[in-house]
Amino acid sequence: MFRKVLVANRGEIAVRVMRACEELNVGTVAIYSDADKNAGHVRYADEAYNVGPARAADSYLDHEAVIEAARKADADAIHPGYGFLAENAEFASKVEDAEGITWIGPSAEAMESLGEKTKARKIMDEADVPIVPGTTDPVTEPEEVKEFGEEYGYPIAIKAEGGGGGRGMKVVRSEAEVEDQLESAKREGEAYFDNDSVYLERYLENPRHIEVQIVADEHGNVRHLGERDCSLQRRHQKVIEEGPSAALTDDLREQIGEAARRGVAAADYTNAGTVEFLVEEEPGRDGPLGPDANFYFLEVNTRIQVEHTVTEEITGYDIVKRQIRIAAGEEIDFEQDDVGFDGHAIEFRINAENAAEEFAPATGGQLETYDPPGGIGVRLDDALRQGDELVTDYDSMIAKLIVWGEDRDECIERSLRALREYDIEGIPTIIPFHRLMLTDEEFVESTHTTKYLDEEMDQSR
Numbered sequence: 001m002f003r004k005v006l007v008a009n010r011g012e013i014a015v016r017v018m019r020a021c022e023e024l025n026v027g028t029v030a031i032y033s034d035a036d037k038n039a040g041h042v043r044y045a046d047e048a049y050n051v052g053p054a055r056a057a058d059s060y061l062d063h064e065a066v067i068e069a070a071r072k073a074d075a076d077a078i079h080p081g082y083g084f085l086a087e088n089a090e091f092a093s094k095v096e097d098a099e100g101i102t103w104i105g106p107s108a109e110a111m112e113s114l115g116e117k118t119k120a121r122k123i124m125d126e127a128d129v130p131i132v133p134g135t136t137d138p139v140t141e142p143e144e145v146k147e148f149g150e151e152y153g154y155p156i157a158i159k160a161e162g163g164g165g166g167r168g169m170k171v172v173r174s175e176a177e178v179e180d181q182l183e184s185a186k187r188e189g190e191a192y193f194d195n196d197s198v199y200l201e202r203y204l205e206n207p208r209h210i211e212v213q214i215v216a217d218e219h220g221n222v223r224h225l226g227e228r229d230c231s232l233q234r235r236h237q238k239v240i241e242e243g244p245s246a247a248l249t250d251d252l253r254e255q256i257g258e259a260a261r262r263g264v265a266a267a268d269y270t271n272a273g274t275v276e277f278l279v280e281e282e283p284g285r286d287g288p289l290g291p292d293a294n295f296y297f298l299e300v301n302t303r304i305q306v307e308h309t310v311t312e313e314i315t316g317y318d319i320v321k322r323q324i325r326i327a328a329g330e331e332i333d334f335e336q337d338d339v340g341f342d343g344h345a346i347e348f349r350i351n352a353e354n355a356a357e358e359f360a361p362a363t364g365g366q367l368e369t370y371d372p373p374g375g376i377g378v379r380l381d382d383a384l385r386q387g388d389e390l391v392t393d394y395d396s397m398i399a400k401l402i403v404w405g406e407d408r409d410e411c412i413e414r415s416l417r418a419l420r421e422y423d424i425e426g427i428p429t430i431i432p433f434h435r436l437m438l439t440d441e442e443f444v445e446s447t448h449t450t451k452y453l454d455e456e457m458d459q460s461r
């Protein structure tokens with residue numbers, strides 16, 4: 001086991017990783033930019049090193065500054081958290097090459113092969129994981145798209161090879177649109193991901209977005225820890241995640257979990273990761289997905305995710321501690337059959353944004369009141385205390401409220417109670433939006449798909 005881990009991140013996830021270290025009796029090292037001098041994650045750490053000015057590129061993203069801090073602290077491992085350098089294969093390989101410092105995450109090689117969407121699709125296809133019908137090689141000419149349209153029909157999704165998250169997808173609804181959409185997909189790929197390579201998939205109109213949590217050690221053991229339903233998104237920004245998915249039958253759950261395990265094993269992937277799927281109802285059915293629903297591989301996230309907490313609450317496993325133990329060479333000490341799912345959990349992202357103004361991020365302010373909720377089934381992951389200045393140089397998420405209940409109804413009731421207790425004064429947050437969402441019957445009936453929020457919010461504008 002490591003003696004000391006440097007956490008190359010900030011905010012709630014930095015504290016989350018340091019809490020795991022504390023429980024493993026591992027020393028904690030924080031890094032901070034000039035903007036984060038008084039930040040909560042710095043307070044929490046045993047020691048802290050400044051890595052540069054506020055601008056992320058000159059601090060949290062500066063490979064040399066981070067490795068230099070690990071050297072100064074004599075840390076023997078680096079945990080990247082999520083965002084920042086978490087999926088940066090180049091940085092992972094620099095850490096792998098750095099003598100005496102272990103990278104806590106998948107190998108740079110596994111990150112690269114699964115980060116390239118067509119390569120990932122090929123690996124999954126060969127591992128008998130259903131992929132969205134489409135190409136596993138890039139396309140360059142309009143004729144290729146039109147041929148695909150002849151065979152699979154429209155709409156077609158044209159996706160950037162280097163894309164992911166909310167960016168890098170164009171929907172072509174007819175042959176007439178092919179030239180323009182292909183051109184703009186390539187230009188956008190070039191602009192955002194420095195990669196103009198694109199591929200095709202049949203576009204699924206109203207899919208559910210299900211993701212499966214994976215942990216894999218360096219001895220060939222791969223386990224899935226069940227699924228999370230992230231279908232409630234606003235312009236590709238997740239605001240609420242939950243598990244288990246009310247839409248899946250046990251049979252479908254088992255099929256998707258085993259597919260995720262096969263795919264990850266085929267990619268020689270280790271540590272924690274998430275396999276994303278799109279699940280499409282068989283035509284004409286409503287309500288929970290039927291036994292004939294189809295699920296398709298979408299992409300792999302080669303990092304710990306914001307919403308890993310939902311899985312922890314349902315299964316009881318500490319995924320971050322598992323990451324650290326796996327990186328230290330430990331074997332996974334449970335079988336797939338030992339993994340149980342108990343109750344229901346929902347995570348609410350607490351963003352310092354004004355939901356009434358298109359979720360515009362707060363421009364500053366101070367936490368005059370910070371009174372978080374508590375009591376049974378309520379977990380709060382944050383790095384805040386009353387009086388903190390709001391740091392606006394990075395993303396707007398300042399905390400996560402995770403609620404567990406015996407079933408989804410109790411979880412919703414308890415979430416409303418916790419959101420009523422959550423008292424933050426001095427900066428705007430989306431807590432009022434969450435309270436509203438919990439009373440919305442589409443959410444309560446859990447029939448929403450990935451488009452629901454965009455359609456709802458755009459209509460109400």
Ligand SMILES: Nc1ncc2cc(-c3cccc4ccccc34)c(N3CC[C@@H](N)C3)nc2n1
Binds near residue numbers: 164209230233278450
């Ligand atoms: N063939 C096909 N059909 C429907 C899709 C619908 C989406 C999509 C669209 C809008 C919101 C989403 C939220 C979660 C997951 C996927 C989506 C989608 N995404 C959005 C960005 C990228 N992560 C993949 N790919 C799709 N691919």
Ligand SMILES: [Ca+2]
Binds near residue numbers: 096098102
């Ligand atoms: Ca190393």
